[in-house]
Amino acid sequence: MTVSTQVQEEIRRLDAEGVAGRQIARRLGVSRDSVVKYTGQTDYSPTPPIVRRRPGGSVVAGFTDVIDGWLEEDRARPRKQRHTAKRVFDRLVAERGYPGSYSPVQRHVKAWRAAHRTGGDGFLELAWDPGAAQVDFGQADVILDGARARLHMLVVTFPFSNARYAQGYQGETAECVCHGLRTVFEHVGFVPRELVFDNATGIGRRRGQEVTESALFAAFKLHYRCRARYCNPYSGNEKGSVENAVGFLRRNLMVPEPEAAGLAGLNRMLLARCDRLGEADHWRKHQPVRVLFARDKAAGLALPGARFDPVRYEARTADKTGTVRIDGVAYTAGPAYSLRRVTVGLRHDRVQILDENARPAVTLPRVFGAHADTVLDPSVLLPALARKPGAWSESPVRRHVTDPVRDWLDRASPRDRRDGLAVLDLATRSAGFACAIQAADTILARGHTPHADTVGMLARRLAAGVEPDPGAADLTIYDRLGRQATTEQVPA
Incomplete structure (x- = not known):
């Protein structure tokens, strides 16, 4: 029977007044054993709680040596290739005929790891000075030009202030990293003195403890006068700020999926949204992020006069x-x-x-x-096609023209096809491929055959943004002028 603290206090008070133990038991309605227990206790100082763990279960007792051996062997393996409790359970069932459930195995593995934890395990809290930045990649889905796409998100975070910026790219190459960093530097108006990376960002290759940087990133550092540091590949806590920021920005900027017209439009939107996040208070320092970020900027480097070309x-x-x-x-x-x-x-x-x-x-x-x-670029193939019109049917250019233009060239005789391709090539040189095709399409829609003069003139107007009213132009005048010129050349 559990005796409350108040009852214990009464037992000890009555005992101090000289009341007999049997009388105390009758008066308070407790057993004589309880009276003896609490009157005889000499030390009521608080003691640390002891966690009573559930036993691993008798069914796993015969397999503990096997489990301990596997876990001991894991110490020599990379962290990401060690046994999980589920993998231990699966091996016991498949290789040792273990008849029990998963829970006792899980408890035993957990207890073994707790008992064998060393002072070097776990994480250290790191203190960051102003002017340093961490860089990493994550992935997120977006809607670009109406279609879903999965992008690689370059995330730059400033651990001192907790300011965070993201830019989306199709890859994780050195060109993407340098372009993203240049964009962020120019947006915030300064260059961090130190950039902290892991070895998964495309700008360096690690062999053991040595990192070989790409020539492009080495030039980038020289241009901006900053330095780079590379984390231990198995110590994510060394750059925990940016790893947390990757998940934070994905949850706060990418839900629901942002929509934009093109990658450049998306990245401008991301910078604006990241700026707004700076109005919040720092989770620990209780000051606005933008105020702390001013100290990051003051500790950073000035932007150089020339703009770096990440090529x-x-x-x-x-x-x-x-x-x-x-x-x-x-x-x-x-x-x-x-x-x-x-x-x-x-x-x-x-x-x-x-x-x-x-x-x-x-x-x-x-x-x-x-x-x-x-x-x-289809335009680079037009000169060769004009000389070899027989290749039109298998040419990749055929996929880049409109249906009316494709049908016109498909039905044309070899000579007319050669002339038609030459017309498109000439118009492309003066106005671009898209405008040349649009001009030919427009002329075909009006029931006329595209010629060099008509296609070229209309293509140049389209390129200049001076598109004529579809109902205002009468292109038959060019046919009449052509027939008139032919008649005048016939001798009397």
């Missing part, structure tokens, strides 16, 4: 079609560059191919991941 140049030899491969993706400069040595400029969003004299040949959108089709 990586590589030499390639094009194949017989003028195509080069970058990270497994094919990009074509066109047949004019067949078997030529070219230079490829890689940026986070585009690939620029230059000739032997570093003159730009073509700029193409950069593609990350598996991509079966060749990335191309």
